[in-house]
Amino acid sequence: MSTSELVKPLTEASQVSKTKPKRPLLSVHWQSFLLMLPTYIAIAIFVYGFISFTIWISLSNWRTLVRDMSLREPLLANYADLFAMPRWQADLRNTVVFTVFFMAMSFVLGLGLAILLDRKLFAGTVMRNIFLFPYALSFVVSGVAWRWIFNPEAGINVLFNILGINAALTALGVAPLQPGWATDPTVVLSLNHALAVIFPAVGKLQMQFGIPLAIVPVAIAAGWQLSGFVMAMYIGGMATISEEVREAARIDGATEWQVYRRVIIPMLAPVTISLTVLLLHTSLKIFDLVYTMTGTGPGFATDVPAIFVFEMMFKATRYNLASAAAIFMLIAVGCVIIPYLIGSFKESD
Amino acid sequence: MNRKLIVISVLLVASMLLAACAAPTAAPVATEAPSVATEAPAATGGGKLEVFSWWTSGGEAAALEALFNQFKVYNPTAEIINATIAGGGGSNARAVLQTRLGGGDPPDTWQVHPGYELMGQYVASGYVDPITDLYKSEGWDKVMPQGLVDQMTKDGEIYGVLAGVHRGNGLFYNKAVLDGLGITVGETMSVDQFVEIADKVKASGVDPLCVGDNGVWASAQLFENTLLGVIGPEKYKGLWDGSVSFDSAEVKQAMETYGKMLDYQNADHSALSWDQAVQKLMEGKCVFTSMGDWAYGEFVKAGKKDNVDFGWVSHPGTAGSFMIVADGFVMAKNAPDYDNNILWLKAVGSKEGQEAFNPLKGSIPARTDVDRAKFGPYHNWSMDSFAKDALVPSVVHGSAAPADFQQALNDATTTFIVDKNVDAYAAALVAAAKASGFAK
Numbered sequence: 028m029s030t031s032e033l034v035k036p037l038t039e040a041s042q043v044s045k046t047k048p049k050r051p052l053l054s055v056h057w058q059s060f061l062l063m064l065p066t067y068i069a070i071a072i073f074v075y076g077f078i079s080f081t082i083w084i085s086l087s088n089w090r091t092l093v094r095d096m097s098l099r100e101p102l103l104a105n106y107a108d109l110f111a112m113p114r115w116q117a118d119l120r121n122t123v124v125f126t127v128f129f130m131a132m133s134f135v136l137g138l139g140l141a142i143l144l145d146r147k148l149f150a151g152t153v154m155r156n157i158f159l160f161p162y163a164l165s166f167v168v169s170g171v172a173w174r175w176i177f178n179p180e181a182g183i184n185v186l187f188n189i190l191g192i193n194a195a196l197t198a199l200g201v202a203p204l205q206p207g208w209a210t211d212p213t214v215v216l217s218l219n220h221a222l223a224v225i226f227p228a229v230g231k232l233q234m235q236f237g238i239p240l241a242i243v244p245v246a247i248a249a250g251w252q253l254s255g256f257v258m259a260m261y262i263g264g265m266a267t268i269s270e271e272v273r274e275a276a277r278i279d280g281a282t283e284w285q286v287y288r289r290v291i292i293p294m295l296a297p298v299t300i301s302l303t304v305l306l307l308h309t310s311l312k313i314f315d316l317v318y319t320m321t322g323t324g325p326g327f328a329t330d331v332p333a334i335f336v337f338e339m340m341f342k343a344t345r346y347n348l349a350s351a352a353a354i355f356m357l358i359a360v361g362c363v364i365i366p367y368l369i370g371s372f373k374e375s376d
Numbered sequence: 377m378n379r380k381l382i383v384i385s386v387l388l389v390a391s392m393l394l395a396a397c398a399a400p401t402a403a404p405v406a407t408e409a410p411s412v413a414t415e416a417p418a419a420t421g422g423g424k425l426e427v428f429s430w431w432t433s434g435g436e437a438a439a440l441e442a443l444f445n446q447f448k449v450y451n452p453t454a455e456i457i458n459a460t461i462a463g464g465g466g467s468n469a470r471a472v473l474q475t476r477l478g479g480g481d482p483p484d485t486w487q488v489h490p491g492y493e494l495m496g497q498y499v500a501s502g503y504v505d506p507i508t509d510l511y512k513s514e515g516w517d518k519v520m521p522q523g524l525v526d527q528m529t530k531d532g533e534i535y536g537v538l539a540g541v542h543r544g545n546g547l548f549y550n551k552a553v554l555d556g557l558g559i560t561v562g563e564t565m566s567v568d569q570f571v572e573i574a575d576k577v578k579a580s581g582v583d584p585l586c587v588g589d590n591g592v593w594a595s596a597q598l599f600e601n602t603l604l605g606v607i608g609p610e611k612y613k614g615l616w617d618g619s620v621s622f623d624s625a626e627v628k629q630a631m632e633t634y635g636k637m638l639d640y641q642n643a644d645h646s647a648l649s650w651d652q653a654v655q656k657l658m659e660g661k662c663v664f665t666s667m668g669d670w671a672y673g674e675f676v677k678a679g680k681k682d683n684v685d686f687g688w689v690s691h692p693g694t695a696g697s698f699m700i701v702a703d704g705f706v707m708a709k710n711a712p713d714y715d716n717n718i719l720w721l722k723a724v725g726s727k728e729g730q731e732a733f734n735p736l737k738g739s740i741p742a743r744t745d746v747d748r749a750k751f752g753p754y755h756n757w758s759m760d761s762f763a764k765d766a767l768v769p770s771v772v773h774g775s776a777a778p779a780d781f782q783q784a785l786n787d788a789t790t791t792f793i794v795d796k797n798v799d800a801y802a803a804a805l806v807a808a809a810k811a812s813g814f815a816k
Contacts, residue, residue, distance in 0.1 A: 090780055090811075092474065092501040113804075114787050179644045210646045212794040233791065233800050322590055325646040326794030327787075341471030343783030344497070 078357065085350035092344055105351040113233040115352065117327040118335050120234065125242050125249075125331070126310040132250030133306055134299075137257025142287060144258070145265050155262065159255040166252070170319030173248035177208040177320075184208075209241045212325035241328035245317055252316070253309070257302055264298035265291065304367045308360050332356050425716040426457040427705075428476075428486035430469035433651065435673035439737035443539065446729035450719040459483055467591060477503050482708040484717040488536055490527035490702050491775030499535050504706040506533035507721060516725050519743045523767050524702060527775065536704040537725040540739030543758045544668040544699030544770045545601045545691040548675070552685060553582060553660050561687060564695035567605060567633055570664075574640045577663050584640040586662035588653030589793075592786045595645075597772045598666045599634045599789055605693025606630035609766035612697075616769065616776045618815040622805035631798045638793060658686070666691050668701050668773075672754050673738035682753050690761075698765040701773040702742065777814060784808030 053061070085105055089095045099105060109115050140158050144151050161169065176182045184205055187193050193203035217237035223230035268291060276290045314333035323330040323338075332352055340349035425447070431440045437460075444456055461469035466487070473486055482503065488494045498504045511517045511525075511534055520538070528536045547570075549561065557580055559573055574584035589595035604612045607626040614620035620627070642662050645653070650667060654674045657665050665671065675686050690697070705724050711717050723729045730741035731750050740751070740758050748756055769775035771782060788804040791797075809815035 091778065092477075092497045092503075112787075113791055113800075174647075178647055207643060210644050212646075233795065233797065321646075323592065323790060325790075327790055328794075337471075338783060341474055342467060343780045344474070344778075345780050345783070 081350045082354055084346055085354050087347050089346040090344065090348070099347065105347045106355075109348060109351045109355070114327050114330060115332075115335060116232065116234040116236075117239075118330050118332045120236055121239060121242055121327070121329065121331055122311060124238050125246050125313070126307065128243060128246035129249045129253075129310050130303070130306050132246060133253045133257045134302070136250060136254035137302075138261055138292075140254065140258040141261035141265060144262060155258075158258050161252045161254075162256040162259075164252065166313075166316040167319050169248060169252050170316045173244065173251075174209075174320045177244040179205070179207050179210055182208070207240075208244045209321040209329060210325055211240045212328055214239045214326075214328070239324075239326075239328035241321065241324045245320055245329050248320060249310075249313065249316055253306065257306075260298050260302055261295060264295045268294055300367070304363055307363045311356065311360050311363070421451060422453045422455075423451070423716050424455045424457060424713050425451075425720055426459055426483040426485075426713070427720065428459040428461075428469070428473060428483035430461055430466040430487065432460050432462040433673075434677055435736055435738065436670075439733045442732035442736055443723060443729055446723040446726060446732060447720050449728075450723060451716060454716050454719075457483075467593075477501075482710065482712075484708055484711045484713050485705045485720060486708070488704050488706055489770075489774040490524060490536060490538065490700075490704055491769050492778050493774035494528055494536055494704070494706070495530060496778050498706065499530055503709055504535050505709050505711075506535050507537065507707050508532070508534045510537065510718070510721060510725070514722060514725055516743075519745045520725075521742070521744060521762075521767075524700070524742060527702075527769070528704065536706045537721050538702045538704040538742035539724045540703055540730065540734045540737055541742050541762065542668045542670055542701040542703070542739040543761060544597065544701045544773065545604060545666075545694040545697060546669050546671065546688055547664055547666050547691045548654070548657065548671050548686055548688045549664045550657050550660055550662075550685070551683065551687045553577075553663050554687075561689050563689070565689045565692050567602075567692045570692040571636065574637075574664070578640060582660070583642040583662035584664055585637060585642070586653040586657045586665040587641040587645040588648035588650045588656075589645050590647060590649050592790055593772050594650045594653070594667070595793060596786050596789045597668070597770075598637065599631075599785075599792075600770060600772050601666050601691035601694060601699065602634045602637060603627065603630040604697055604699060604768060605691055606633050609697045609768050612768055615809075616771075616814060618809070621815065622809055623802040628798050628802055631792070631801050635792070635796045635798065638796070668699070669738045669754070669758060671738070673736070676738075688754065688757075696765050698761050698767050699770050700767055700775065701770050702775070703737075703739070704742075777809075778812050781808050781812040781814070784812070 083096065086098050086102055087095060087105075088097050088099045101107075144155055144158075187204050193205075196203050214235040214237040217235040219229055219232065219236055222236065229236075272290060272294070273286055276286045281289060312333060313331055314337070317329055317331050318334055318337075321329040323334060333356070336349045336352045336356070339345045339352065343349075427440075427444075429440060431437055440458070440460075444458070447454070447456070461472050469487075473483075476482060477498075488498065494504075511520070516537065517525075524538060524541070525534060528534055528538075547565065554561065554573075554577075557576060559576060561573070562569075565573075577584040587594055587598060607620075607630055611620050611626060615622065615627075642648075642653070642656065648656070650671075651674055653662075653665055654667065654671050655678075656662050658675070658678055658680060669688075672688075675682075680686050689695075705721060707714075707717055707721065725743070727743060727746060730743050731746050734741050734746075735751055735755065740755055740762055744763075748759065751759070771777045771785060774782060777785075785805065785808070788801055788808070791804075792801045806815070
């Protein structure tokens, strides 16, 4: 009923318009705006509205189940508390170390596998799928699996024994290879003393700024999971490079290694940039893999900002502190994404 | 001019559409409320009941089932929704519960620890209703220990009923391994005696202490028990009203002692959960574990015999104290199934319910009038302790201090396990107690 009523005036209008030059009811600009309006409103509320809400909470006194939206004096006190916490300092350190190891492993493995497949050594299609499979798993699943692999009593340490590596080491008079993996609280290459020379305040910090050994297995697990994705992206990129380019390089006397080193990899730069952004923001936001694999780890050796936010929000009910940490994470991810978006907008214009 | 009008009218229609879209989210609340009200009178038979808890392990689930059976005596036809969330100590469950409460979708009743967790989190924020009348009508005011009821009372109103009471300061040990080394454990154990025995055990190549702290709280509990043992129950209670400071000499001494005990723990503690640590103890790979008596349930489940395969003593220095880790249930404000929940709470507080629930759970009944012959040697020992010892609240299990302090203690303990810095540990706890509002 209502449709016919709606249609009638429109058809009448179109009949009338036969005499006049045909003009749309609304300009194209308005039409697209109206079509997008519900989305704009939803995004305004559910993304930017809630971000603003979180920013407000991060400045408030809300630290019990009873909501308290009054602003805290001084305004940035929650952020000051946050950065004074040894646990948060450890989280920042872990994020940096994790990002470096995880990205290095993903890129080296992913690019290596892509080149191997590009050489068409054997069973390319099968191998490509096998390498891509880990990416199809959920982080929770691989987190649990890797927890057992790196369990110091049940995992690969048993493999060392079976393979006779430890027997050989003992025979040589060397201590057997029994790493504690994710249970090892050791922090190596601590920079505290070096930094204290420049910034005396660092000397008083409780956290050791170095490489926590326990984060390495986590980075290996994450690298294992995403290297297949990196490989797939690179294979896609390599497919767009025409055979003529390679031949031209070979005619110019380039060895196979030089073809990759000087021609293919530089031509894959756009893929590398996209991957860097994708991996970097995955690394900054990582939660599920770490939470299921090691949790906060010994001495917060594997704690990450997302776990911190979760525990402070839902266990400690410190909504203001958790929001401050969440806003910091947002800014960190923004620092990665926004320049990339600006760059791609410029390109498309 | 005409086109402007059209644009405005389209905008108006769009805004009305949006309003219509937004309405349904609010509307069901309004329409649901009366339907609940009409259902409620019929609830004496049939209806629903949603019980929220984190009792998922074998012994715990069986114990919960025993309470459900008691409820079914009162209402055989009700549909019970068993909303359990896995995760030791309720860490995951509490996160879900918070979201449900905040979103206005409470379960009828949920598992709660008395003290701060109940009063500070749920009563102060108005999520639970008092059940004081039940204490009179069911006669609970005569059989429930006043000290426990006080932990659930505000302005003369009582807000929960306890199903059972765990003793948090237990030290369970593998008797076979100690017998093999010619070591016997007496009625009580001092810190010095523990160190002496632990050194002997360590010399034989076995880890003296089993810890499974992948959830951190097991370590925080080891500290809590050690703290109680070193400073005694009076000063321990003083920590929670601000009369004793966390950087006092006695507390720091307790931290030193705790640091010493850490030298005896298994190297893979951070990869294990508390029950995996108990498992390790049963296998003889380590000897002692400082754990609440929910560990007793694990021994029973594995078919181990009291005083043959395993033994127990109070955590070093804590004889004469009873660390309370009690489990209770509440009445949610605007509970969807009020009448059934009243029956459920009656079942939880009933003599029959408590006698069926507690032997399976490892705790002792909150009621003092139960038939002791129905309980084994461990429970009778724990009941004796409960009757005559100083009752102290556990911070690790939410009774002694607010959730933010609980988390701060977990965090400071995580750091202390690695760096053993007593001054930093004390300073962190002093600051947390101040921020949390119970210390000066």
